[in-house]
Amino acid sequence: DTGVSQDPRHKITKRGQNVTFRCDPISEHNRLYWYRQTLGQGPEFLTYFQNEAQLEKSRLLSDRFSAERPKGSFSTLEIQRTEQGDSAMYLCASSAGQDNQPQHFGDGTRLSIL
Amino acid sequence: AQSVTQPDIHITVSEGASLELRCNYSYGATPYLFWYVQSPGQGLQLLLKYFSGDTLVQGIKGFEAEFKRSQSSFNLRKPSVHWSDAAEYFCAVGSKTSYDKVIFGPGTSLSVIP
Numbered sequence: 382d383t384g385v386s387q388d389p390r391h392k393i394t395k396r397g398q399n400v401t402f403r404c405d406p407i408s409e410h411n412r413l414y415w416y417r418q419t420l421g422q423g424p425e426f427l428t429y430f431q432n433e434a435q436l437e438k439s440r441l442l443s444d445r446f447s448a449e450r451p452k453g454s455f456s457t458l459e460i461q462r463t464e465q466g467d468s469a470m471y472l473c474a475s476s477a478g479q480d481n482q483p484q485h486f487g488d489g490t491r492l493s494i495l
Numbered sequence: 496a497q498s499v500t501q502p503d504i505h506i507t508v509s510e511g512a513s514l515e516l517r518c519n520y521s522y523g524a525t526p527y528l529f530w531y532v533q534s535p536g537q538g539l540q541l542l543l544k545y546f547s548g549d550t551l552v553q554g555i556k557g558f559e560a561e562f563k564r565s566q567s568s569f570n571l572r573k574p575s576v577h578w579s580d581a582a583e584y585f586c587a588v589g590s591k592t593s594y595d596k597v598i599f600g601p602g603t604s605l606s607v608i609p
Contacts, residue, residue: 385538414597423499423585423599424539437596472538483529484597486538 383407385487387473393493394463401459402490406475413456414484415448416472417441424472430456431478460492468494497522497588499600507606508576516571516603518586527589528569529597530560534582542584545569556580581607 386405394400406413411432416424427446429437432453442448445464450456460467470491474484498521508514520526527546531539543554550562560571569586586600 387538421601423587423602426596426598429596474539483541483544485541486531488536488538491536 385473385475385485387471387487387490389490390488391491391493393495395495396463396465398463399459399461400463400492401457402471402473402492403455403457404473404475404487405455406473407485408454409477410475410485411453411478412476412482412484413450414474414476415456415458416474418470418472418489419468427458463492463494465494468492497526497590497598499586499588499598501584501586501600501603503603504601505604505606507608509608510578511575514571514573514576514580514605516584516586516605518569518571518600519567520569520586520588521567522588522590524590528560528562529587529589530554530558530569530571531585531587531599532556532582533585533602539585542571576605576607578607578609581605 388403413430415427418424428448430450433450445461448458470489472489474486476482476484500519502517529544530542533539542558543552545552545562552560558573583602585602587597589597
């Protein structure tokens with residue numbers, strides 16, 4: 382059973398650089414979510430895809446953030462011109478297409494901005 | 496707006512003792528409620544969920560939770576804690592009307608004394 386996979390597990394970069402994270406959901410899941418989690422806090426919703434369509438974006442997702450899911454399978458989250466405040470754990474989750482299905486989370490990508 | 500509070504930031508219990516983690520939510524309609532557990536450096540694992548029906552919900556690892564509409568609560572319980580239960584626990588509320596967007600509480604950190 383392959384769960385949600387995220388790559389890389391840890392990314393260290395200098396302020397101002399661009400970074401891209403990848404998420405591979407559970408294969409039969411058509412819904413995919415991105416969350417951000419800072420130390421000592423619960424995950425905060427960033428954005429949501431149903432198949433390849435991005436249906437909702439949080440106000441937390443500034444113009445420097447962009448997410449794609451081009452073929453309705455894996456998704457990428459890009460952060461441009463990273464800032465210190467972007468340091469966090471970025472979590473991906475997926476769920477099946479029916480209502481009432483819980484989200485299954487990956488282990489996350491921890492971003493550290495130097 | 497939806498919100499979740501977890502009044503206890505940190506709880507310490509002895510191994511074998513009973514456990515109750517508190518969760519209160521704010522939501523205008525019948526909520527979908529979840530408890531997730533997160534071990535250090537890992538993603539979130541679903542312990543149990545409530546959508547409708549029986550207000551006492553059984554989950555994995557011997558956990559249960561009770562939905563009390565009158566108190567807007569969804570407390571998590573376990574009769575006998577094991578050292579491996581030490582982790583961060585998150586209560587969450589979902590909304591069917593918002594593409595299954597889930598709002599997480601701030602979490603309760605559980606320490607277990609051998």
